[in-house]
Amino acid sequence: MEKKWWHGKIACQIYPKSYCDSNGDGIGDLRGIISKLDYLKALGVDLIWLSPVYRSPFVDQGYDISDYYEIAPEFGTMEDFDELLREVKARGMHLIMDLVINHCSSEHRWFQAALADPEGPYGSYFYFREGKDGHAPSNHRSYFGGSAWEPVPGRENLYYYHMFAKEQPDLNWYNPKLLGELYDMINWWLEKGVSGFRIDAIINIQKNTAFPDYPADGPDGLCAPGVVVENASGIGPMLEDLKRNTFQKYDAFTVGEVFNMKEEELREFIGEDGHFSSMFDFSQHLLTSGEHGWYEERPFCFGTWRDAVFEAQRKAEPIGFLSNIIENHDEPRGASTFLPDYAQNDAGVKMLGTVSVLLRGIPFLYQGQEIGMRNCRMESVGEYDDINTKDQYELALRMGCTEQEALACCNRMSRDNARTPMQWSDAENGGFTDGTPWLKVNPDYRTINVAAQERDPDSVLHYYRRLTALRKDPRYADTFTYGRFEPAFEDADGQIMAYVRRDGRNRILVAGNWGPDRAALSPDGAVKELLLNNQAELRTDGEGRIVLESCQAVVLLLA
Ligand code: GLC
Ligand code: CA
Numbered sequence: 001m002e003k004k005w006w007h008g009k010i011a012c013q014i015y016p017k018s019y020c021d022s023n024g025d026g027i028g029d030l031r032g033i034i035s036k037l038d039y040l041k042a043l044g045v046d047l048i049w050l051s052p053v054y055r056s057p058f059v060d061q062g063y064d065i066s067d068y069y070e071i072a073p074e075f076g077t078m079e080d081f082d083e084l085l086r087e088v089k090a091r092g093m094h095l096i097m098d099l100v101i102n103h104c105s106s107e108h109r110w111f112q113a114a115l116a117d118p119e120g121p122y123g124s125y126f127y128f129r130e131g132k133d134g135h136a137p138s139n140h141r142s143y144f145g146g147s148a149w150e151p152v153p154g155r156e157n158l159y160y161y162h163m164f165a166k167e168q169p170d171l172n173w174y175n176p177k178l179l180g181e182l183y184d185m186i187n188w189w190l191e192k193g194v195s196g197f198r199i200d201a202i203i204n205i206q207k208n209t210a211f212p213d214y215p216a217d218g219p220d221g222l223c224a225p226g227v228v229v230e231n232a233s234g235i236g237p238m239l240e241d242l243k244r245n246t247f248q249k250y251d252a253f254t255v256g257e258v259f260n261m262k263e264e265e266l267r268e269f270i271g272e273d274g275h276f277s278s279m280f281d282f283s284q285h286l287l288t289s290g291e292h293g294w295y296e297e298r299p300f301c302f303g304t305w306r307d308a309v310f311e312a313q314r315k316a317e318p319i320g321f322l323s324n325i326i327e328n329h330d331e332p333r334g335a336s337t338f339l340p341d342y343a344q345n346d347a348g349v350k351m352l353g354t355v356s357v358l359l360r361g362i363p364f365l366y367q368g369q370e371i372g373m374r375n376c377r378m379e380s381v382g383e384y385d386d387i388n389t390k391d392q393y394e395l396a397l398r399m400g401c402t403e404q405e406a407l408a409c410c411n412r413m414s415r416d417n418a419r420t421p422m423q424w425s426d427a428e429n430g431g432f433t434d435g436t437p438w439l440k441v442n443p444d445y446r447t448i449n450v451a452a453q454e455r456d457p458d459s460v461l462h463y464y465r466r467l468t469a470l471r472k473d474p475r476y477a478d479t480f481t482y483g484r485f486e487p488a489f490e491d492a493d494g495q496i497m498a499y500v501r502r503d504g505r506n507r508i509l510v511a512g513n514w515g516p517d518r519a520a521l522s523p524d525g526a527v528k529e530l531l532l533n534n535q536a537e538l539r540t541d542g543e544g545r546i547v548l549e550s551c552q553a554v555v556l557l558l559a
């Protein structure tokens with residue numbers, strides 16, 4: 001396999017609005033991020049992914065871009081951005097941007113021009129269609145609820161298409177003129193020196209532009225956007241063209257946000273000559289989200305979860321590198337989701353971090369994960385900001401949930417769980433801002449915060465630093481990056497999440513005990529060295545087996 005500069009890197013996602021507010025307006029900003037670069041460096045981060053910082057009306061928190069060449073004034077200026085980029089590089093790190101190109105904001109000048117003259121040149125940057133029999137052109141539902149078609153104001157029987165909010169019109173990828181504009185923009189950022197992109201909602205660019213109806217899957221008579229995507233085809237050549245005209249010329253790192261991919265396409269997506277460098281593995285997240293909405297959310301089940309992680313690893317190993325996450329800005333906190341009640345403690349959080357970061361692939365931490373931030377309980381739906389959460393709350397009510405039940409499923413599933421401000425200290429607002437934070441700070445900041453964990457050598461934060469250092473230790477780095485992945489103890493009473501990473505040089509066992517009771521294990525080979533342990537000691541029993549306490553995680557170098 002040809003080695004690439006990004007293979008052994010550790011990434012961290014920053015959600016700028018909630019990271020650090022430098023000027024007291026309650027909104028995180030670029031200068032705030034600059035002030036925390038040493039912190040990120042010390043955490044072992046090599047690659048920083050910034051969620052969108054472009055100009056935006058923030059209907060979907062910056063995923064609705066109104067100018068791809070400008071920084072949102074809420075976050076600062078282009079000078080601030082340039083300084084951030086310089087400072088990132090000065091520390092030997094890389095910056096990657098969020099690339100949101102399935103849609104733009106309805107306030108983007110392209111869309112404004114299109115609305116003014118749908119038959120004119122900008123009309124074909126988007127999808128305008130005539131309605132059918134007094135209805136929308138098709139029965140597609142948008143991801144955020146309601147029809148994917150919005151009537152064009154002032155025009156009878158004319159609609160435009162939006163897979164997300166109505167303020168996020170889909171861009172017409174079958175128009176070469178538009179593609180030229182997008183490619184120029186991407187190359188402009190690469191010229192500036194960003195190292196690549198996280199590519200948003202990219203599977204949605206392929207469309208059946210006849211927009212046929214599909215069978216309804218709910219009382220609204222509409223069909224899910226996932227079905228629409230699965231019935232479209234032709235994405236391969238589109239992504240190749242994108243890659244050849246942009247990323248490839250700069251040896252950029254790209255990580256795709258890909259849902260609803262056809263399984264047999266994995267090689268085309270992330271193989272040696274794949275469309276992307278990597279793509280996120282969402283298989284564990286799909287387990288808990290309900291089929292038709294959050295009201296159908298499913299509880300965490302250890303066995304199903306472990307199988308899903310193993311399965312994704314098995315499939316990717318001969319092909320390429322997945323990007324592994326436990327949470328992001330669209331998912332609830334991993335510590336709240338993937339740990340049972342009795343594991344809701346520092347040991348549990350460290351255990352989850354251990355087995356996640358040492359998987360084969362690119363580890364992507366999410367801000368606050370390294371201190372074990374948890375879901376934030378909101379007392380009423382009014383405390384939520386997220387457009388998706390509001391829709392899911394209403395949907396739950398329509399499907400017969402009580403207000404209390406609807407709120408409870410938002411408390412578990414809401415995207416705002418991960419978007420609450422970063423908890424830097426036990427000062428007011430968690431030290432995130434001197435002003436009024438744009439979104440509630442999780443009240444647990446008094447106990448879960450960076451400052452307290454800096455002082456405590458046993459904290460989750462210090463543990464994460466040891467964990468990332470281990471992954472990059474020159475003695476083991478190649479094993480963790482390129483080594484094989486082999487599940488271990490799959491049948492040991494069903495509570496052990498364990499695997500071996502192995503190459504010609506090392507055999508390393510990673511094991512965590514998810515069960516409420518201790519478990520004794522016989523590793524396949526003598527233990528040469530204890531590389532990492534989330535507890536003070538590692539016991540062995542009379543028969544020479546290692547004994548893992550509940551929530552204990554260890555990394556062992558085997559003979
Ligand atoms: C992606 C983003 C999400 C956003 C959506 C629309 O899924 O991660 O936050 O709402 O795309 O851009
Ligand atoms: Ca600010």
